[in-house]
Amino acid sequence: MADRPSSTGSPLPPPDPAVAAAAADRLAGLATPAGALGRLGDLAVWLSATQGQVPPDPLTDVRLVIFAGDHGVARHGVSAYPPEITGAMVRTFVAGRAGVSALAAAHDVSVRVLDLGVDDDLEDLAPEVRARKVRRSSGPIHLEDALTAEETRQALEAGRAIADEEIDGGAQLLLSGDMGIGNTTPAAALVAAALGLPAAEVTGRGTGVDDATWQHKVGVIQQALDRAGDRVLDPVATLTALGSADLAATTGYLVRAAERGVPVLLDGLMSVACALTADRLAPGAAAWFAAGHRSTEPAQTFALAKLGLEPVLDLGLRLGEGSGAVAAVPVLRSAVAVLRDVALLADLLPPE
Ligand SMILES: O=C(O)c1ccc[n+]([C@@H]2O[C@H](COP(=O)([O-])O)[C@@H](O)[C@H]2O)c1
Numbered sequence: 598m599a600d601r602p603s604s605t606g607s608p609l610p611p612p613d614p615a616v617a618a619a620a621a622d623r624l625a626g627l628a629t630p631a632g633a634l635g636r637l638g639d640l641a642v643w644l645s646a647t648q649g650q651v652p653p654d655p656l657t658d659v660r661l662v663i664f665a666g667d668h669g670v671a672r673h674g675v676s677a678y679p680p681e682i683t684g685a686m687v688r689t690f691v692a693g694r695a696g697v698s699a700l701a702a703a704h705d706v707s708v709r710v711l712d713l714g715v716d717d718d719l720e721d722l723a724p725e726v727r728a729r730k731v732r733r734s735s736g737p738i739h740l741e742d743a744l745t746a747e748e749t750r751q752a753l754e755a756g757r758a759i760a761d762e763e764i765d766g767g768a769q770l771l772l773s774g775d776m777g778i779g780n781t782t783p784a785a786a787l788v789a790a791a792l793g794l795p796a797a798e799v800t801g802r803g804t805g806v807d808d809a810t811w812q813h814k815v816g817v818i819q820q821a822l823d824r825a826g827d828r829v830l831d832p833v834a835t836l837t838a839l840g841s842a843d844l845a846a847t848t849g850y851l852v853r854a855a856e857r858g859v860p861v862l863l864d865g866l867m868s869v870a871c872a873l874t875a876d877r878l879a880p881g882a883a884a885w886f887a888a889g890h891r892s893t894e895p896a897q898t899f900a901l902a903k904l905g906l907e908p909v910l911d912l913g914l915r916l917g918e919g920s921g922a923v924a925a926v927p928v929l930r931s932a933v934a935v936l937r938d939v940a941l942l943a944d945l946l947p948p949e
C-alpha cells in the first residue's frame with residue numbers, strides 16, 4: 598500500500614524505553630513459565646512504560662469521551678438508519694441507557710458525551726454537552742467539503758482542550774468513542790486518504806447496509822476521494838475535505854493525549870481512523886495508543902495494521918460509542934494486576 602507522507606512536526610517521544618525494559622525484566626522474573634502471560638504481559642509492559650513506573654498503578658480512573666456529530670452524507674443513502682438517531686442517542690448516553698453505558702457501569706469507566714456537530718440543537722440537554730459545538734452536521738463529502746478550514750482548526754482545538762480537561766482531572770487512561778449516523782463513510786474516506794487505498798477496499802457495512810447500498814456507498818466514498826484530490830497528502834486538509842467536526846475533535850483529543858504522555862485505548866473505525874490521522878499530524882503518537890477491539894469494518898483493520906496495533910478483543914462488535922474500548926478495560930486491568938501482584942520465581946526457591 599502506498600503510504601502518504603506526514604505533514605508536520607518532530608516525532609513525539611515514546612513511552613519510556615528504560616521503564617519498558619525494567620517492566621520486561623520483572624515480567625520475565627514472575628512465578629510463571631517464560632512467556633506464559635502472552636499479550637497480558639505485553640500490555641503490562643506498555644502500561645508500565647506509559648506511566649513511567651514498574652509496576653504500573655492500578656487503573657482506577659478510566660475515562661471515555663464520546664464525540665457526537667452528524668454527517669451531510671447520511672442524507673445520501675449510505676446508512677441503514679436516519680440521522681435523527683444521532684441526537685436521540687446523545688440523549689440516551691446522557692440518560693445512561695446506551696450499550697456503552699451498560700458496559701461502562703460494569704467496568705467503572707466514566708462517560709462524557711459531547712456534541713461537536715449534531716444536526717439538532719439539543720437544547721433540552723445540559724449546556725456542557727453543547728459547549729464545544731462547531732456546527733450542525735457537515736457538508737456531504739462527495740459534493741463539498743465537510744468543514745471550512747476554520748471549523749477544522751476549531752474542532753481540533755476543542756479535542757485538545759477536552760483531553761487537557763480529562764487529564765487535568767486525573768485520567769490515567771483515556772478512551773475515545775463516537776456517535777453519528779453516516780460516520781463510517783467519512784471515517785473510511787480518512788483511512789483511504791491516509792493509505793492511498795481505493796474506496797472499494799475500505800468500505801464496510803456500517804450499521805448494516807444491504808449489497809445495493811454498499812455499492813452506492815463505495816461510489817460516494819470514491820467520489821469524495823476524487824474530489825479531495827491532492828489535499829489527501831495533508832492530514833488537516835484531509836479532515837476539512839473528508840472529515841467532520843466530531844472526527845477532527847477526536848483527532849485533536851488523541852494528539853493531545855499522546856503529547857501529554859497519557860495512554861489511550863482505541864475503539865472501532867472512527868476512533869482508529871482518527872488515531873491514524875493523529876499519527877500523521879504528530880508522528881509517534883501511535884506509541885501511546887492500544888487497540889481495544891477489532892471492528893467488522895475493513896478500514897479499521899487497514900488502519901490498525903498501518904499503526905502496528907493488534908486489537909485486544911475480536912468479538913464481531915460494530916456498535917461504536919466506545920463500546921469495544923470499554924469492553925477491553927478489564928483486560929488492561931488484568932495486565933496491571935499480574936505485573937503488580939504475582940510473586941517472583943526467585944523468591945519461591947530456597948537460596949543455594
Ligand atoms: O465502531 C465501529 O467500527 C462501527 C462500525 C459500524 C457502525 N458503527 C456505529 O454506527 C454508526 C455509523 O454507521 P453508518 O452505517 O450510519 O455509517 C455510528 O453511530 C457508529 O457509532 C460503529
Ligand SMILES: Cc1cc2nc[nH]c2cc1C
Nearest residue numbers: 678682686776916917918
Ligand atoms: C440505535 C443505534 C445506536 C447506535 N450507537 C452507535 N451507533 C448507533 C446506531 C444506531 C441505529
